[in-house]
Amino acid sequence: MIHPTAIVDSGARLADDVEVGPFTVIGPDVEIGAGSVIGPHVVVKGPTILGERTRIFQFASVGEDCQDKKYQGEPTRLVMGDDNVVREGVTLHRGTVQDRGETIIGSRNLFMAYVHVGHDCTIGDDCILANQVTLAGHVHIGDHAIIGGLSAVHQFCFFGSHAMAGGGSIITKDTPSYVMINGNPAQVHGLNVIGLKRRGFSAEAIRALSDSYKLVYRQGLTVEQALVEIRARFSLAETDHFVASIEASTRGIIR
Known part of the structure; x- marks a missing residue:
């Protein structure tokens, strides 16, 4: 052998x-x-x-x-x-x-x-x-993460579970779980819906995560305001994990 x-x-x-x-x-x-x-x-x-x-x-x-x-x-x-x-x-x-x-x-x-x-x-x-x-x-990478070719992640960054980075991404801030990012510097481009469906996430969880994503990225709220609103609206393990991934950030999340 x-x-x-x-x-x-x-x-x-x-x-x-x-x-x-x-x-x-x-x-x-x-x-x-x-x-x-x-x-x-x-x-x-x-x-x-x-x-x-x-x-x-x-x-x-x-x-x-x-x-x-x-x-x-x-x-x-x-x-x-x-x-x-x-x-x-x-x-x-x-x-x-x-x-x-x-x-x-x-x-x-x-x-x-x-x-x-x-x-x-x-x-x-x-x-x-x-x-x-x-x-x-x-660098800390969560479970089921996908990082596209030729991407680089800055020291001390967090990249959340079920998140996805497109090829050539330059990642200098923390990436919340479940989102898709791309670019130099990397920016958020939506929820990783296809990945979540492939991994068997329920329709209820995906809807809740989509609404949570919009609260953070589309409603003009501060991050703190958005997290308070997510907690008030949802009590799912998936949304709790999304919130926790943002709260764990030490470098600020990718916007």
Whole structure:
């Protein structure tokens, strides 16, 4: 299962059925779960934990030291869940002690070619980052998020669950859950209705989220006024999550 040209450190812990391709290097303090396939010419550096059924394609660099100039070699980690797909040339960096010391990635995510995930990022489950998406340090991405190719996210930004960014977006503020954004600088272009329907959201929830979106973006209210009105009108988990995603903003939301 391990190609004879691969270099796997004796301090690495691989499940018995992990496949490792030619010329791949796996360092110490790396743990790889069952059913995983690590392709050729991949570098995995620890401390890194990769969950079960991880698929990594050629020339990816996973768990490398971050590019933050404050980083001085402290023992930080990259932790990934199960069923993630990491395509060609992707770079996933570990955390820094200036934050939690961890970069955390959930399960069932797709990182298309040449994606970069910077230090201390947190990514949820079931996300798609298209080709050449770049996340600066300390970025938080919710579940079921989609970020189009060639987009860049500024450090410390929040990108909410079920939100979608069109290709080439330059994202310098926080993105509430459920919305669609695009542009440079990115602007909001509506509710992600098609995505919500595909994921089985009820008609009632979609109507409530649409009305909530209009209160924030179309009625000329301040954000605070809009959130008060949403709470008064709706008592659904989806609208509560929409409100919470806005209240979590530290950089101001995209308008």
